[in-house]
Amino acid sequence: MKKEYWFVIITYIAMQLSSIVGVPIFMLIGSYTGMPADELEVKSAAYWIVFSFLAALFLILFLMRKDMREKLDTRNQTSVSMSILWAIAGVFMALFAQSIAGSIEQMLGVESESENTQQLISLIYKVPMVIFVTSVIGPILEELIFRKIIFGSLHKRFNFFISALISSVIFGLAHGEFEHLLLYTAMGFTFAFLYAKTGRILVSMSAHIAMNTLVIILQVVYREDIEKMLDTAQAFIGGLL
Structure with a gap:
């Protein structure tokens, strides 16, 4: 290194x-x-x-x-247009990986709510400036550390799967929520794939930023609307039953 x-x-x-x-x-x-x-x-x-x-x-x-x-590997570096498409697709890939991992965790009896996320949301309500950290600065730092440095260094010695797995587990452990290790590992694996596939750290970085921004918007800006929709849906289903 x-x-x-x-x-x-x-x-x-x-x-x-x-x-x-x-x-x-x-x-x-x-x-x-x-x-x-x-x-x-x-x-x-x-x-x-x-x-x-x-x-x-x-x-x-x-x-x-x-x-x-x-570049991670010049032979795998994609064009700018393809990189943009991969960045967009990466958002949905990360959300899908997150949902699958979340479902598995729930089957194992793990609560779906992340303590880290809830703490950050409470801070955002007090100081809205924090949203810039969680949505932009945090993902940039994490992609540089866990994908470019850790995954990139490992990938020079090992194959993709081993490199992505090790770096993603470290990524999960760094968040300090061991009960959600599978969730963070799944997201880390997705971002590692995007980096390896395109050879551009900006691709995984953009997907990570977009995903975090979307989650924060849903959790903070539209939280009350979503809760009302869920309450209405539960009441409707309860009435049918």
Whole structure:
């Protein structure tokens, strides 16, 4: 693995752990505003997420500035038009993989709701700026780390399946929700396929961004409408029964 890749991984890990120090600092600064303690804690966490992700993104892009033009495998690199089509198709592939994995988890007795997702949604309601992190910055960082660096490095030594499986499991473990490991692994596998198929990290990155954005829109913007539709449907079915 290239030396700068290790610096990138260290930066990413440091960003994930930085809230231990960053949030208390933001709370100390915010305490002078007279904000209630519970609201101060939530907003400090939200603003630190935005700050730390932006800082990590700029630093990682700087570290990888000479590397971004390199291709995974020039023989497999697709044209721009085909890459756009794969990016669009990748959104539906990721959603399909997510739904299949989610169904399997439910059959195993795992609750469908993700704790991470619910926490992020609660932060978005408090600080809407967080939506940019979850929809754009997060996917960019994850594709650079887990697909370009980890999967790309493994794929130079192993076949696609082994490389995609290992990198996707690491991707799942990094989210800290072991009960949803299958779900994250399935999505990681899909994004690894898109990267390997096209040879362009922008393809898996675009699909990841689009999928996260769609999920956040449905969860935040149209959540009440969806809940009303589900309640209406349940009442209708209950009336028939």
